[in-house]
Amino acid sequence: xxxxxxxxxxxxxxRISQVPAVLMPQQEGVSYVISHQDDGTHAVPASLLNRxxxxxxxxxxxxxxxxxxxxxxxxxxxxCIIADDDCRYTGQRILQVRQAYADHPEADIICFASEDYDxxxxxxxxxxxxxxxxxxxxxxxxxxxxxxxxxxxxxxRICFNPHFGxxxxxxxxxxxxxxxxxxxxxxxxxxxxxxxxxxxxxGSTGQAFLTNPQLQxxxxxxxxxxxxxxxxxxxxxxxxxxxFVHRRANPFPILYRMTKGAITVNQ
Numbered sequence: 001x002x003x004x005x006x007x008x009x010x011x012x013x014x015r016i017s018q019v020p021a022v023l024m025p026q027q028e029g030v031s032y033v034i035s036h037q038d039d040g041t042h043a044v045p046a047s048l049l050n051r052x053x054x055x056x057x058x059x060x061x062x063x064x065x066x067x068x069x070x071x072x073x074x075x076x077x078x079x080c081i082i083a084d085d086d087c088r089y090t091g092q093r094i095l096q097v098r099q100a101y102a103d104h105p106e107a108d109i110i111c112f113a114s115e116d117y118d119x120x121x122x123x124x125x126x127x128x129x130x131x132x133x134x135x136x137x138x139x140x141x142x143x144x145x146x147x148x149x150x151x152x153x154x155x156x157r158i159c160f161n162p163h164f165g166x167x168x169x170x171x172x173x174x175x176x177x178x179x180x181x182x183x184x185x186x187x188x189x190x191x192x193x194x195x196x197x198x199x200x201x202x203g204s205t206g207q208a209f210l211t212n213p214q215l216q217x218x219x220x221x222x223x224x225x226x227x228x229x230x231x232x233x234x235x236x237x238x239x240x241x242x243x244f245v246h247r248r249a250n251p252f253p254i255l256y257r258m259t260k261g262a263i264t265v266n267q
Contacts, residue, residue: 003078174222220261
């Protein structure tokens with residue numbers, strides 16, 4: 001028998017109105033946990049309230065990682081899929097996820113691929129299945145909506161770090177890298193499988209990194225959390241050099257902000 005699935009959807013404010021488009025027709029073994037960050041001013045669509053396969057939890061405050069952690073607290077299925085309120089799924093793709101866990105009993109976390117709404121890959125993906133650290137060395141970095149995991153392997157052991165992610169006080173990204181680094185430290189088996197499981201908006205552009213000092217600070221802090229101070233400083237140097245060589249960007253402000261993030265940000 002294939003494992004059951006919770007699709008864990010995080011949304012905020014009026015964006016709750018977008019969530020019905022994420023849901024598929026009801027199917028056995030698949031259900032949804034929705035965490036809605038709201039102060040009570042935005043109505044929940046009736047189509048969500050009337051679905052027996054939907055569990056809705058409302059919390060106050062800010063921070064995407066806090067929102068995702070709320071979905072973890074309410075998850076009950078064998079397998080969890082991290083989702084945003086602009087994701088699109090098909091029954092066949094969810095079946096791929098369920099089958100992958102049946103085929104890989106050793107895996108605690110499986111990272112998959114994603115595409116945009118025009119069916120274009122959101123990044124360059126390795127062509128073969130492999131351990132996640134090997135995939136990173138091949139140039140792959142997981143986005144949140146590509147993360148899936150066995151609930152019993154993850155819940156109660158690791159969570160999304162509230163210092164990182166959209167809406168956090170200082171560090172506006174990096175929550176998926178930190179989550180996976182923490183998983184590896186806990187000895188969890190993380191693999192990558194090059195199958196598309198979701199459609200969503202295109203990934204953030206390199207230009208956003210160049211023009212957003214907070215993203216640069218966040219990159220340095222993420223490096224520090226994942227690789228320690230020595231590894232972080234080496235990677236900030238390489239990163240700044242890449243932007244100089246490939247985009248002719250002034251590397252010194254980038255290096256300064258990433259180094260500041262690596263050295264000074266409390267994580």
